[in-house]
Amino acid sequence: MITPDQMGFVKIRNQETIALRNVPVLQYDQFYQSVSSLLLENENHCVNYYAYPIDGQLKFIACIANDKDSTIAVGSHEMPLHDRRELKSLSKEFFPMHIFEREIHENHNVNFTDHPWLKPVRYAYNRSDKSKVISTYPFYKIESQELHQVGVGPIHAGVIEPGHFRFTCNGENVLHLEIQLGWQHRGIEDLFLKKTSLIQRLVLTESIAGDTAIGHCLAFAGVMESLSDTKVNTRLELERSIGLELERIAMHVGDLGNMNIGTAYQLAASVFGTLRTPAINYTQTWCGNRFGKGLIRIGGSHYALTTELIDKLEKFLIKFEESFEPMCAHLFSLPSALMRFENIGKVSKKQMELIGAVGMTARMAGIERDVRLSHPFAGYKHFNITSDLLENGDVWARAYLRKLEIKNSIEYIRDLLARLKDFNEVIPKPKSENELSLAPDSFCLSLTEGWRGEICHCAITDREGKIIHYKIKDPSLHNWFALALSLRDLEISDFPINNKSYNLSYCGHDL
Amino acid sequence: MIPVALILLTSLLFPGIVVKVKALVSGRKGPGLLQPILDIIRLLRKGNVYSNTTSSIFQIGPTIYFATILFCMFFIPFGDTSGLISFHGDLLLFIYLLGLGKFFLILNALDAGSGFEGMGANREALYSMLVEPAFIILFGTFSMMAGYDSFYGIFAHWHLTSGSYFVLSLLAAYILIQIAMIENSRLPVDDPKTHLELTMVHEVIVLDNSGFDLGLMLLANAFKFGIFGALIANFILPEHQLLWIRALIFIGVIFLFAVIVGLMESFRARLKMEKNPQFILTLSSIAAIAFLVALIISNKLL
Numbered sequence: 001m002i003t004p005d006q007m008g009f010v011k012i013r014n015q016e017t018i019a020l021r022n023v024p025v026l027q028y029d030q031f032y033q034s035v036s037s038l039l040l041e042n043e044n045h046c047v048n049y050y051a052y053p054i055d056g057q058l059k060f061i062a063c064i065a066n067d068k069d070s071t072i073a074v075g076s077h078e079m080p081l082h083d084r085r086e087l088k089s090l091s092k093e094f095f096p097m098h099i100f101e102r103e104i105h106e107n108h109n110v111n112f113t114d115h116p117w118l119k120p121v122r123y124a125y126n127r128s129d130k131s132k133v134i135s136t137y138p139f140y141k142i143e144s145q146e147l148h149q150v151g152v153g154p155i156h157a158g159v160i161e162p163g164h165f166r167f168t169c170n171g172e173n174v175l176h177l178e179i180q181l182g183w184q185h186r187g188i189e190d191l192f193l194k195k196t197s198l199i200q201r202l203v204l205t206e207s208i209a210g211d212t213a214i215g216h217c218l219a220f221a222g223v224m225e226s227l228s229d230t231k232v233n234t235r236l237e238l239e240r241s242i243g244l245e246l247e248r249i250a251m252h253v254g255d256l257g258n259m260n261i262g263t264a265y266q267l268a269a270s271v272f273g274t275l276r277t278p279a280i281n282y283t284q285t286w287c288g289n290r291f292g293k294g295l296i297r298i299g300g301s302h303y304a305l306t307t308e309l310i311d312k313l314e315k316f317l318i319k320f321e322e323s324f325e326p327m328c329a330h331l332f333s334l335p336s337a338l339m340r341f342e343n344i345g346k347v348s349k350k351q352m353e354l355i356g357a358v359g360m361t362a363r364m365a366g367i368e369r370d371v372r373l374s375h376p377f378a379g380y381k382h383f384n385i386t387s388d389l390l391e392n393g394d395v396w397a398r399a400y401l402r403k404l405e406i407k408n409s410i411e412y413i414r415d416l417l418a419r420l421k422d423f424n425e426v427i428p429k430p431k432s433e434n435e436l437s438l439a440p441d442s443f444c445l446s447l448t449e450g451w452r453g454e455i456c457h458c459a460i461t462d463r464e465g466k467i468i469h470y471k472i473k474d475p476s477l478h479n480w481f482a483l484a485l486s487l488r489d490l491e492i493s494d495f496p497i498n499n500k501s502y503n504l505s506y507c508g509h510d511l
Numbered sequence: 512m513i514p515v516a517l518i519l520l521t522s523l524l525f526p527g528i529v530v531k532v533k534a535l536v537s538g539r540k541g542p543g544l545l546q547p548i549l550d551i552i553r554l555l556r557k558g559n560v561y562s563n564t565t566s567s568i569f570q571i572g573p574t575i576y577f578a579t580i581l582f583c584m585f586f587i588p589f590g591d592t593s594g595l596i597s598f599h600g601d602l603l604l605f606i607y608l609l610g611l612g613k614f615f616l617i618l619n620a621l622d623a624g625s626g627f628e629g630m631g632a633n634r635e636a637l638y639s640m641l642v643e644p645a646f647i648i649l650f651g652t653f654s655m656m657a658g659y660d661s662f663y664g665i666f667a668h669w670h671l672t673s674g675s676y677f678v679l680s681l682l683a684a685y686i687l688i689q690i691a692m693i694e695n696s697r698l699p700v701d702d703p704k705t706h707l708e709l710t711m712v713h714e715v716i717v718l719d720n721s722g723f724d725l726g727l728m729l730l731a732n733a734f735k736f737g738i739f740g741a742l743i744a745n746f747i748l749p750e751h752q753l754l755w756i757r758a759l760i761f762i763g764v765i766f767l768f769a770v771i772v773g774l775m776e777s778f779r780a781r782l783k784m785e786k787n788p789q790f791i792l793t794l795s796s797i798a799a800i801a802f803l804v805a806l807i808i809s810n811k812l813l
Contacts, residue, residue: 150626152709172630172784262710263780264702270537336699336779339786492630493784496707 007034009064009075014375015222017229017444020460023061023076028087031077035062039094043068045356045369047447047456049100051108052469056081058108063445063458067374072445079110089115096356099477106132122182122510126190137180142168147175150492154183161506169492177487177495179480184510192470198224198298198433206293209474209508213289214240214247215450216472217296219457222377222446227461228436230299234382235423238416239305241379242313243283243295245409245416248451250279252402252409253324255503259399260331262497263340271327275320282316285309297430304427310417317410328403341396345486345498348393355481359453361502364401365393371449378448379416398501438465452476452505474508514589514741517758521765522737523548526729528766532773548733554726562719564624572619573724579612580731580738586662587741590748590757593663601661602650606643609694612731613639620716627708631715634784638700638712641791642693648798649686652679652805666745675808680746682801688771689794691739695732698775699782700790710784736772740765 008026012018026034038044049062057078064073079085089112091098101112103121109128112118120127123134147170154162162183168176191204205220206213218240225232257272280290287295287303295303305313331337352365362369370387372380388404390397438461446457453475460469479502486498526547534541561570585595586605613635620632654660656679657668670676693700696713708715717728744764748757782790806812 148626150630150709260780262705262707264698264705264776265780266533266537266777270539274538334780336782339783340780344783491784493710495709496705497710 007038007073007075009034009038009062009073011066011071011073012445013071014371014377015226015444015446017226017439017442018074019439020441020443023074023443025059026075026077028077028079031060031062031075032088032090034075035064035090035097036093038064038073039090039096041066044073046094046096046100047072047454048445048458048471048473049097049104050458050471051104051110052460052471053081053108054468058085058110060104061443061458063456065375065447067369070375072375072447074443074445085110087112089113089118091115091117095354096478099356099481120182122185124182124185124511125187134180134182139166139178139180140168140176142175146170152495163506165495167487167492167495172491172493174487174490174492174495177484179484181480181506181509184507186507186511188511189470189472192472193467196466198436202297203293206291207507208472208511209450209452209476209505210291211251212247212450212452212455212474212505212508214243214292214296215448215452215455216457216474217292218244218378219446219448219455221296221298222448223444223457223459224298224436224438226444226446227438227442227459227465228298228431229439230431230436232299233423233425233427235420235425236301236427238379238382238420238423239301239427240296242305242413242416243286243292244378244448244450245413246279246283247292249320249406249409250276250283251451251503252406253279255500256331256399256402258500258503259395259497260337262500263337265331265334265337268327268331268337271323275324278316278320282313285312298436299431300428301430305420310420313413314417317413321410324406332400332403338396340497341399342392342394344395344494345490345501346392346394347482347485349391351485352393352482355485356478357453357482358478359449359475360398360401360405360451361453361475361479361482363387364390364397366391369454371447371454375447377446383412383415383419385412395497395501438467440465450475452503452508453479472511474505474511476504476506476509479504480509512595513592513754513758514587514594514761515584517589517761518584518587518734518737518741518765521740521762522733525736525740525765525769526733528769529773529776532770533777536774536777547729551726551729551733554729555723557722557726559720559722559724562623565622565719568615568618569622569719570724572615572622573720573727575615576612576619577727577731579608579615580734583608584734584738587738588663588666588745589761590745591663591667591750593667597661597663599660601663602654602665605662606646610639610643616716616728619720623719625719627711627715628718630709631711631713631718634712634787635696635716638693638787638791641788642690642794645686645791645794645798646690648795648802649683652798652802653683655811656805656809662745666748669746670750675804679801679805679808682797682804683746684743686794686798686801687739687743688768691736691768692772692775693791693794694739695735697772699779700787702781736769737765740768743768 008024010022010024044064044066047063047065051058051060058081059076059078061076091101092114098117101115104110105118106121106127147168150167153164164180166178167174205216208216253272254276257269260269283292284290347365349366352362352367358369368389372385373387390401440461440463442461444459448455456473458471459467462468483502524544527544531541531544583605586601588594617632617636620628653665657665659665701712744761747764
């Protein structure tokens with residue numbers, strides 16, 4: 001029996017389904033108080049806060065994760081749809097909430113009073129106020145004869161993804177950077193409801209952020225398996241973790257290469273660039289797609305790790321380490337490279353706490369935040385991982401943390417492979433749509449740790465067990481602000497190296 | 512005519528050699544040696560696209576830049592054979608012709624009216640201004656040592672017979688290589704390969720130039736490298752040798768210079784932008800040291 005605790009919130013675990021009626025509905029004042037008292041605790045952070053219209057009401061759901069006892073407190077409040085929508089902002093006291101409230105404001109025209117930064121998030125096509133368009137974005141302005149503005153984008157110099165960066169500069173120095181996104185909005189969350197077949201939803205999940213296909217798919221699988229009460233065997237869970245760690249290795253090493261392109265250090269750029277290829281090629285050998293699309297399916301897998309594949313994986317890891325280790329040793333002791341890394345784009349732990357940074361963006365500034373550790377899922381339930389922590393908060397920390405995480409991931413994969421031997425269960429074929437009956441009137445939340453950080457998917461089902469609302473949160477939603485803060489008082493020419501050091505997702509943010 | 516012909520010949524291969532060396536060092540095959548020059552030829556056969564915001568400056572800038580570099584080439588002697596043009600104090604004209612070319616390059620960038628290009632022009636102007644003293648101190652020193660104030664005079668009386676001349680030649684080669692790197696916007700002050708406008712110096716200046724104009728600018732850059740290579744070669748060129756042997760040494764030195772550029776660009780990262788002026792000023796200090804050494808050798812100190 002689930003009962004609300006003293007805060008009025010109900011506690012669930014990661015990838016757990018509860019009946020919607022068990023999610024307490026509070027008055028906004030009480031809700032505000034509960035969220036406040038929860039967020040005052042250091043181990044709590046908000047993983048999702050969103051609103052959706054139902055039965056003439058606008059229902060707000062907040063999910064606050066406790067990193068110590070691996071629980072997630074869920075609570076809600078409601079307001080009539082036609083009410084004059086005004087609420088007291090939580091962001092004023094708890095700035096990490098800013099992005100959630102901005103999103104709610106944009107989508108549902110709820111005015112948060114005293115919100116310090118109530119700006120559009122992504123200009124969703126179904127936003128409430130269509131008169132707000134991307135060309136009228138309210139940029140922060142500093143009036144002075146001495147300052148100038150530089151606008152970069154929305155077309156990226158390397159033609160990757162679109163985003164607009166507005167720098168207010170004093171000579172070569174940046175006073176303020178404002179990042180305006182939303183150019184990539186595809187309406188994924190709505191498509192999720194319109195496309196009802198399982199395979200369509202899986203394909204959609206894989207394209208939330210193309211470089212985090214496995215991370216997002218694991219979150220979706222967590223939701224679906226929990227809602228349909230499908231148990232997966234331990235061997236499959238371990239194999240899924242191997243997939244996730246492989247994705248981490250491939251993306252991190254690619255980023256290290258890109259950072260060295262940014263500093264024009266050719267040797268490291270080409271070594272890391274060449275190392276990324278065998279990493280993603282292994283994923284292709286495994287599941288037929290270099291980015292792991294198709295690897296994660298509900299309730300089973302088409303691609304079980306055979307002995308032959310395990311053998312190849314072990315060989316790949318050895319070869320990878322052979323070039324990776326010496327190149328890292330060289331890179332992190334080369335003065336000309338270190339000069340471009342150290343003390344560049346420094347952010348403080350306090351700043352990262354304020355913006356609610358997640359994943360490696362949090363860990364490079366000294367915040368211990370890792371879902372694998374705090375809210376174990378998939379294979380991480382079966383073994384202990386250690387999370388690396390750096391405190392510098394500069395480009396160096398972001399580069400070095402990648403190096404540490406790659407080394408760790410290699411160890412985890414070896415560890416997981418060793419454990420696989422004890423679990424010789426047969427991995428079933430994935431469940432078809434007809435075999436999955438979702439729990440009716442339920443809420444489910446699923447957290448995973450992609451290579452960028454915490455991914456959160458939330459689903460709500462109706463009386464017939466159909467998904468009526470699906471909420472996706474990519475780590476980039478929080479972390480873009482970190483890039484803007486990094487640029488404060490930095491030379492504008494250091495922007496690209498900082499941008500590469502975060503490598504955030506445009507489409508993950510824009511959805 | 513000999514030096515001009517040799518510089519033209521080597522310049523055409525220079526960018527290709529640099530690219531090839533960088534590719535080989537990083538474990539790739541790389542494009543053919545002629546690829547960069549073929550690219551330039553392709554550009555030269557195209558027309559120009561001019562934005563409505565530009566004026567006539569934008570249209571004549573690249574041509575003037577190219578003309579000044581070509582003109583500079585005529586000053587370069589070939590050991591004790593003078594260049595096409597040679598007179599008292601020609602090395603000053605040489606320096607200011609380079610400056611004039613830069614000036615029009617910068618005007619060309621400002622005329623385009625883009626936010627990036629102004630930024631790049633600003634940086635380029637600063638770096639060329641800072642690099643000038645190094646060049647003048649260096650050639651002032653040689654002029655004093657040789658007792659002549661033209662390129663031909665200096666090189667005709669420059670003999671690698673004594674140790675002190677040898678040391679000075681080495682210093683000169685080092686400074687000239689670095690100056691050439693800065694003048695041509697290469698590592699460590701600039702990265703010719705970057706695609707990021709915000710970090711560019713030279714590349715961003717030519718961002719709005721296209722077709723024939725862009726081809727001219729790229730060709731001028733190749734010539735510039737050839738000219739600096741030729742200056743270095745002149746210090747080393749032995750006298751009383753057969754003409755073809757000297758020509759081979761001349762070409763060899765320029766190609767060696769290209770290999771050095773390729774290697775220098777492979778094994779280090781570029782500087783942080785704010786460290787660039789400091790780095791460039793160091794060259795002036797080294798030139799000043801060369802000047803002091805020269806004073807001591809020639810007993811002119813005190």
